[in-house]
Amino acid sequence: MIRFDAVDLIFNLGQVNEVTALKQINLSIQKNEFTLLRGASGSGKSSIFSLIAGLVKPTSGDVVIDGKSIAKIPDNHAAMMRRDKIGVIFQKFNLIHDLSVFDNMTLPLVPSEMSIRDIRSRTEGILNDLSLMDKLDTSVRYLSGGEQQRVAIARALINNPKIILADEPTANLDQALVESFLQIMHRLKGKGITILLASHDPIFSDLEWVDRTIDISHGELL
Amino acid sequence: MNLKLLDYGLRSLWRRFWKRFTVIIIFSLLVFLLVSVFSITTSLQKELGITLEALPELIVQKMSGGRQTIIPADRAYEIATIPGVSTAIPRVWGYYYFASANVNFTVVGQDPDLESYKLKYSELFDLNASLLDTLSEPYFFAGRGVVDIINKYYFKDEFFFITSNGQVLTLALAGTFTDESVLETNDVILMPEDVVRELFDIYEDDATDIVVRVPNPYEIEVVKQKIQFLYPDCRIVSKSQIESSYQNVFDYKSGLFLALLIPAFMAFFTMVYDKSSGLSLEEKREIGIMKAVGWRVEDILILKLIESGFISLFSFFSGVALSFFFVYTLDAPILKNLFIGAGNLKPSFQLIPMIDIHILSLSFMAIVPIYILATIIPAWKTAIIDADEVMR
Numbered sequence: 001m002i003r004f005d006a007v008d009l010i011f012n013l014g015q016v017n018e019v020t021a022l023k024q025i026n027l028s029i030q031k032n033e034f035t036l037l038r039g040a041s042g043s044g045k046s047s048i049f050s051l052i053a054g055l056v057k058p059t060s061g062d063v064v065i066d067g068k069s070i071a072k073i074p075d076n077h078a079a080m081m082r083r084d085k086i087g088v089i090f091q092k093f094n095l096i097h098d099l100s101v102f103d104n105m106t107l108p109l110v111p112s113e114m115s116i117r118d119i120r121s122r123t124e125g126i127l128n129d130l131s132l133m134d135k136l137d138t139s140v141r142y143l144s145g146g147e148q149q150r151v152a153i154a155r156a157l158i159n160n161p162k163i164i165l166a167d168e169p170t171a172n173l174d175q176a177l178v179e180s181f182l183q184i185m186h187r188l189k190g191k192g193i194t195i196l197l198a199s200h201d202p203i204f205s206d207l208e209w210v211d212r213t214i215d216i217s218h219g220e221l222l
Numbered sequence: 223m224n225l226k227l228l229d230y231g232l233r234s235l236w237r238r239f240w241k242r243f244t245v246i247i248i249f250s251l252l253v254f255l256l257v258s259v260f261s262i263t264t265s266l267q268k269e270l271g272i273t274l275e276a277l278p279e280l281i282v283q284k285m286s287g288g289r290q291t292i293i294p295a296d297r298a299y300e301i302a303t304i305p306g307v308s309t310a311i312p313r314v315w316g317y318y319y320f321a322s323a324n325v326n327f328t329v330v331g332q333d334p335d336l337e338s339y340k341l342k343y344s345e346l347f348d349l350n351a352s353l354l355d356t357l358s359e360p361y362f363f364a365g366r367g368v369v370d371i372i373n374k375y376y377f378k379d380e381f382f383f384i385t386s387n388g389q390v391l392t393l394a395l396a397g398t399f400t401d402e403s404v405l406e407t408n409d410v411i412l413m414p415e416d417v418v419r420e421l422f423d424i425y426e427d428d429a430t431d432i433v434v435r436v437p438n439p440y441e442i443e444v445v446k447q448k449i450q451f452l453y454p455d456c457r458i459v460s461k462s463q464i465e466s467s468y469q470n471v472f473d474y475k476s477g478l479f480l481a482l483l484i485p486a487f488m489a490f491f492t493m494v495y496d497k498s499s500g501l502s503l504e505e506k507r508e509i510g511i512m513k514a515v516g517w518r519v520e521d522i523l524i525l526k527l528i529e530s531g532f533i534s535l536f537s538f539f540s541g542v543a544l545s546f547f548f549v550y551t552l553d554a555p556i557l558k559n560l561f562i563g564a565g566n567l568k569p570s571f572q573l574i575p576m577i578d579i580h581i582l583s584l585s586f587m588a589i590v591p592i593y594i595l596a597t598i599i600p601a602w603k604t605a606i607i608d609a610d611e612v613m614r
Contacts, residue, residue, distance in 0.1 A: 083516025111521035
């Protein structure tokens with residue numbers, strides 16, 4: 001499903017401020033696998049996510065998604081791949097605050113060919129699952145942290161992704177909301193989605209349904 | 223065209239409403255000023271062009287001490303014999319100062335030379351000319367502005383003129399010039415030539431000036447020189463001189479207005495510069511989010527095109543509509559008076575409605591593409607940078 005072959009990621013290559021984010025990463029994640037990526041801030045977790053999402057390209061090596069190399073695909077193709085296959089849950093949710101719940105969660109589908117009717121029916125299903133149906137037209141600025149996170153999850157699910165990337169999703173949540181988030185993730189795993197979750201929150205280490213834990217430090221897998 | 227993108231773009235205009243509203247107001251105002259000034263000048267020039275077209279090719283004025291004075295009317299006969307001259311007609315006219323209102327009326331002796339106004343006698347007045355037969359006292363016709371003024375001083379059907387000899391001359395108001403001719407006739411009083419002579423104390427053998435018709439434009443200069451040679455004490459004013467002096471006044475005033483538009487343009491270009499020099503952090507973040515969730519660069523550019531296109535086109539058409547309403551419905555208050563302030567009575571005529579495609583194109587090009595580019599270029603610069611930052 002996801003494969004990294006000897007991936008290096010270096011920012012500002014050849015310049016004074018050159019930074020090596022990832023070094024010789026070899027990684028293979030299977031379909032429907034729930035993978036926990038664990039490491040301190042700045043260890044390279046987000047860089048791995050950016051590579052999988054096609055937001056950055058590796059300096060060397062190859063990144064393969066569903067059997068296709070994305071290391072050198074043009075930006076537009078990478079964007080299409082994100083739209084078709086990947087859902088991202090950001091650490092700070094990255095919602096557009098003056099848009100409604102509906103507009104935020106359907107944002108990935110705005111440039112797509114999907115009809116409004118299909119989008120609406122898909123939206124309703126997801127919002128019911130996430131208990132957000134009554135907030136459909138509410139501006140996200142008026143939502144609580146937990147509700148905002150559920151909107152971010154809803155947005156990640158709207159394109160029916162095969163892969164979900166969740167970057168430090170519980171960093172800004174209290175204990176109750178973390179529990180709620182774990183239940184949602186468990187449900188998504190049950191639906192066959194491949195989940196890659198980056199966190200240094202110890203709560204994930206004890207979960208029996210986490211298939212695999214990968215530790216990363218200073219850009220290298222341990 | 224992706225309708226969802228269009229819908230999203232239009233709905234997102236409501237966000238940051240006041241910022242966009244301010245942009246629309248400034249752009250609309252700029253277009254309004256630009257189109258108004260151009261429309262007024264074009265319309266007035268058109269109106270003036272019609273008037274000037276009817277002017278005689280040459281006007282002969284006798285000069286004395288550097289000022290125009292009475293000219294012997296029989297010089298018209300001699301001028302008429304010059305080859306190339308079709309007619310030479312002495313005119314009797316002058317300015318009548320109405321002290322109560324502190325205005326001058328232009329009093330013209332009625333003669334067969336009505337052709338110089340390019341209007342047929344029957345088309346010139348609102349009153350039927352046959353009524354003249356029933357009038358027992360001397361009469362006059364007046365322009366709309368004159369009638370308005372004298373009505374203010376309780377003169378309705380007649381007016382008391384004071385002659386150059388201090389006598390009172392009572393004349394009946396026989397009719398008013400039609401509105402179509404108001405630019406030329408607003409401050410004009412037309413009366414029988416012998417009454418004008420009595421009013422201004424002009425002898426029967428004299429005239430105010432002589433109008434000369436020369437059908438062949440190539441002969442005008444030669445005829446002018448011949449008249450000058452014949453009467454060195456005369457000044458000969460050609461139609462082209464009058465046209466160019468009017469043109470100069472219009473060009474000067476148009477330039478003045480365009481100079482007044484500079485602050486509005488400065489505001490516009492400051493806004494454009496501000497916009498093109500970069501996006502706000504919020505806007506950059508939004509573009510990053512869009513890219514991260516699967517928007518292509520072209521999707522983002524189309525969205526920005528929709529937003530900026532709507533704002534600039536809406537501003538442009540609002541400005542144009544407002545300008546047309548101001549100029550052709552409200553008759554351009556203030557602005558028009560500034561342009562036509564040369565007469566003692568400012569004519570209250572309606573501007574000729576004209577849609578000048580050149581004016582509209584110029585205004586369009588000055589606003590719409592510049593704003594769209596100033597929006598799209600920084601958005602493109604942001605969109606081509608990796609959206610990786612939003613992941614962090």
